[in-house]
Amino acid sequence: MIFMKKEKRNSQSDIMESIISLCKRRGFIYQGSEIYGGLAGTWDYGPYGLALKNNIKNLWWKRFVDDRDDMYGMDAAILMNQKAWQASGHVGGFSDPLVECSKCKHRFREDQLESQQQRSDPKTGGPKVRSLSCPDCGGALGPARQFNMMFKTTVGAVESEDSISYLRPETAQGMFVNFKNIIDSFHPKLPFGMAQIGKAFRNEIAPRDFLFRAREFEQMEVEYFIRPEEWEKQFDIWEKIRMDWCLEIGLPKDKIHIREHAKEELSHYSKRTTDIEFDYPFGQKELYGLAYRTDFDLKAHSSTSGVDLSYFDEETKERFIPHVIEPSVGVDRTVLAVLSSAYVEDEMGGEKRIYLKFAPAIAPVKVAVFPLLKNKPELVKKAREIYALLKKEFNSSTSLGAGAVEFDDNGNIGKRYRRQDEIGTPYCVTIDFDTLEKGAGVTVRDRDSGKQERVGEGELVKYISGKIG
Numbered sequence: 339m340i341f342m343k344k345e346k347r348n349s350q351s352d353i354m355e356s357i358i359s360l361c362k363r364r365g366f367i368y369q370g371s372e373i374y375g376g377l378a379g380t381w382d383y384g385p386y387g388l389a390l391k392n393n394i395k396n397l398w399w400k401r402f403v404d405d406r407d408d409m410y411g412m413d414a415a416i417l418m419n420q421k422a423w424q425a426s427g428h429v430g431g432f433s434d435p436l437v438e439c440s441k442c443k444h445r446f447r448e449d450q451l452e453s454q455q456q457r458s459d460p461k462t463g464g465p466k467v468r469s470l471s472c473p474d475c476g477g478a479l480g481p482a483r484q485f486n487m488m489f490k491t492t493v494g495a496v497e498s499e500d501s502i503s504y505l506r507p508e509t510a511q512g513m514f515v516n517f518k519n520i521i522d523s524f525h526p527k528l529p530f531g532m533a534q535i536g537k538a539f540r541n542e543i544a545p546r547d548f549l550f551r552a553r554e555f556e557q558m559e560v561e562y563f564i565r566p567e568e569w570e571k572q573f574d575i576w577e578k579i580r581m582d583w584c585l586e587i588g589l590p591k592d593k594i595h596i597r598e599h600a601k602e603e604l605s606h607y608s609k610r611t612t613d614i615e616f617d618y619p620f621g622q623k624e625l626y627g628l629a630y631r632t633d634f635d636l637k638a639h640s641s642t643s644g645v646d647l648s649y650f651d652e653e654t655k656e657r658f659i660p661h662v663i664e665p666s667v668g669v670d671r672t673v674l675a676v677l678s679s680a681y682v683e684d685e686m687g688g689e690k691r692i693y694l695k696f697a698p699a700i701a702p703v704k705v706a707v708f709p710l711l712k713n714k715p716e717l718v719k720k721a722r723e724i725y726a727l728l729k730k731e732f733n734s735s736t737s738l739g740a741g742a743v744e745f746d747d748n749g750n751i752g753k754r755y756r757r758q759d760e761i762g763t764p765y766c767v768t769i770d771f772d773t774l775e776k777g778a779g780v781t782v783r784d785r786d787s788g789k790q791e792r793v794g795e796g797e798l799v800k801y802i803s804g805k806i807g
């Protein structure tokens with residue numbers, strides 16, 4: 339890693355480059371199909387990225403499903419009957435304006451070019467209306483045409499109109515089509531929600547900004563069913579839940595902005611939407627959406643399928659189609675927001691360093707254990723014992739990816755700290771000669787301050803639990 343001089347290092351795109359490079363170097367995230375030159379808009383998660391992502395997903399599931407009594411988890415199939423996408427409006431309307439350069443034939447999203455070229459007008463410093471030109475060669479752009487963003491495929495051996503299916507562009511519809519199943523199996527009372535984590539796919543015209551706009555991504559969505567007259571109250575409740583979530587995963591409050599959608603930009607199904615926008619290194623852009631979808635989806639599926647998707651209220655003896663509030667969370671955008679707000683360059687002991695200031699709850703590795711020296715068997719033996727003890731205690735709390743506890747005896751201690759700092763490990767435990775000879779416990783080093791504390795062996799588990807929560 340080359341450190342540039344301070345005055346050169348304040349460019350935000352430099353920071354994005356540094357984050358992408360750290361992600362690759364340390365095994366978080368790789369370009370998809372990299373050895374073949376990549377596949378635009380796809381990213382592969384390595385062990386630490388996977389652990390970070392799983393920690394975020396597990397925490398979301400805990401807060402939005404397990405901790406509550408009114409949620410029903412789902413894992414619906416990605417492929418759905420094409421009629422579901424006709425009913426939802428995606429076959430007819432899920433499209434972006436595509437423009438093609440007449441000279442170099444490159445393709446762009448017209449709306450993105452508009453905001454880009456207006457924003458960067460150097461003469462006025464402000465928005466300016468002018469005709470759009472190709473950002474790659476300056477050539478003239480052809481007329482815009484609507485491009486449907488769903489990935490189309492066929493199901494089964496015979497290709498025909500009837501065999502068309504799509505890779506789902508959102509997880510929401512998999513829940514709406516199961517609404518009646520949940521009602522019939524569980525007889526829930528309003529308000530209640532369905533929740534799902536899963537992959538979604540959008541054939542973006544111009545994937546960009548690392549994980550921000552990818553063609554394959556993951557969503558965590560809740561469809562919260564309510565009585566129509568309660569929608570404003572419920573909307574406010576979900577805005578609060580969403581903000582608490584942002585703070586719990588360590589996003590700084592001053593980088594979070596709530597943006598109300600104007601009437602003309604609302605999706606076809608929504609009466610009110612507020613986004614949480616986040617200050618990414620490439621600018622303030624959408625992170626999460628919260629939409630009041632009314633009864634649009636259930637009504638549409640009900641009339642297209644011919645199946646009654648109404649709800650009967652036993653107390654009031656009313657039958658009606660519930661309305662829906664939808665808090666929608668992109669997993670990969672969360673990973674990107676977390677990574678970019680955790681990324682810190684500072685100086686420690688007269689040397690430059692990089693570290694990821696993850697909230698301990700989502701850090702891929704919580705504790706690393708080192709013997710001070712690799713070539714002293716008695717140190718290594720003791721360190722292995724402590725490693726086994728911590729692993730037993732903390733590993734069960736995470737899932738696949740990387741273990742929550744790591745053992746490292748490579749290189750010198752400074753090198754190990756540097757590596758753990760770069761993957762965002764909050765605590766490092768070192769076993770030295772005082773541990774063995776004087777029973778003086780171990781040293782625990784804090785990632786953010788670099789300070790070391792001696793902690794008795796017997797207190798170590800309790801000490802670390804107290805720190806990482």
Ligand SMILES: [Zn+2]
Nearest residue numbers: 439442472475
């Ligand atoms: Zn061009």
